[in-house]
Amino acid sequence: MAHIFLTGATSGIGKALCLQLLKDGHTVFGTGRSKEKLHALEEEAPGDFHPILMDLASFSSIKDALKTHEKTLSQIEILINNAGATSAKKIITEDGNEMQLQVNHLAVVYLTHWFYPLLKTNQGMVITTSSDAHRRTKFSKKALYDQTPYKIFKRYQETKLYNLMFMYYCDRVFGRDPVRFYAVHPGLVKTDLGAKNASWLVDKVWKLFSAPGQDPEGPVPTYLKLINERPSDYVYYAYERPNHHLPVVEEEEKQTLLMTHACEHLSISTFGVRE
Numbered sequence: 119m120a121h122i123f124l125t126g127a128t129s130g131i132g133k134a135l136c137l138q139l140l141k142d143g144h145t146v147f148g149t150g151r152s153k154e155k156l157h158a159l160e161e162e163a164p165g166d167f168h169p170i171l172m173d174l175a176s177f178s179s180i181k182d183a184l185k186t187h188e189k190t191l192s193q194i195e196i197l198i199n200n201a202g203a204t205s206a207k208k209i210i211t212e213d214g215n216e217m218q219l220q221v222n223h224l225a226v227v228y229l230t231h232w233f234y235p236l237l238k239t240n241q242g243m244v245i246t247t248s249s250d251a252h253r254r255t256k257f258s259k260k261a262l263y264d265q266t267p268y269k270i271f272k273r274y275q276e277t278k279l280y281n282l283m284f285m286y287y288c289d290r291v292f293g294r295d296p297v298r299f300y301a302v303h304p305g306l307v308k309t310d311l312g313a314k315n316a317s318w319l320v321d322k323v324w325k326l327f328s329a330p331g332q333d334p335e336g337p338v339p340t341y342l343k344l345i346n347e348r349p350s351d352y353v354y355y356a357y358e359r360p361n362h363h364l365p366v367v368e369e370e371e372k373q374t375l376l377m378t379h380a381c382e383h384l385s386i387s388t389f390g391v392r393e
């Protein structure tokens with residue numbers, strides 16, 4: 119049984135995954151930004167659950183939480199970067215970043231950087247929830263540096279592209295031994311993802327769009343397959359099978375641009391090496 123760090127455990131896909139992992143006997147350190155939701159999850163959790171309060175839109179909140187729990191986190195073998203957010207209006211975080219960029223991408227890079235030395239020792243893996251929404255955008259340096267007009271869905275698609283490029287970058291640069299890197303497209307899932315920070319119109323559009331989607335339990339088997347089988351043939355999975363991605367995902371020059379931007383914003387001098 120594994121020790122798993124799972125972000126966004128308080129609702130949607132993350133909550134369904136958290137409950138299943140606990141039922142299967144894993145130890146789960148699940149993060150949330152709401153004390154109340156974490157407490158409710160703790161009450162419902164069927165096994166060895168450790169709630170961690172962490173706002174991914176705040177680097178000081180992430181760093182404080184990691185410091186507080188540093189000792190107990192030393193056994194982590196699997197990092198699941200699942201949390202994600204959208205916002206109808208452009209929100210600038212206390213760290214000066216556009217919120218979707220920070221929560222969906224920069225926080226993922228930071229957590230992976232922080233956990234990498236442990237995952238190496240524990241021969242672990244990283245799974246990041248991306249999306250086929252990445253297919254509806256292009257990689258652009260201007261967008262990465264937030265120099266294009268803010269559009270909710272465009273921004274979301276870009277951050278999901280960054281998730282995928284980041285996992286492929288890690289797979290290429292770190293190799294597959296001993297840490298494995300995966301990305302998951304969960305498919306369309308009926309959650310409140312697009313209804314949070316939403317305008318009336320975005321809320322309606324999201325509800326109509328996601329209505330035919332699966333229940334949050336739907337994508338769970340894909341994560342379980344990666345955890346249980348540790349497949350060595352591919353990085354991006356959907357519906358328990360390898361999934362297609364845009365060619366740009368594997369372009370080394372663009373991956374390097376992405377990582378240079380992230381390391382600048384996170385003050386990381388060597389990615390994967392904690393100072």
Ligand SMILES: NC(=O)c1ccc[n+]([C@@H]2O[C@H](COP(=O)([O-])OP(=O)(O)OC[C@H]3O[C@@H](n4cnc5c(N)ncnc54)[C@H](OP(=O)(O)O)[C@@H]3O)[C@@H](O)[C@H]2O)c1
Pocket residue numbers: 125126127128129130131132149150151152155172173174175200201202203221247248249250303304305306307308309310311312314328331
């Ligand atoms: N639903 C879909 O159709 C779909 C399709 C493709 C990919 N995805 C991806 O699947 C992942 C999970 O999304 P979901 O659909 O399950 O949505 P969800 O129900 O809204 O879950 C998102 C999770 O992220 C957490 N979160 C959001 N902002 C946060 C912050 N600032 N700090 C800490 N945690 C934060 C949420 O916390 P709260 O509970 O406090 O809100 C929640 O636990 C996301 O990465 C999303 O991009 C979803």
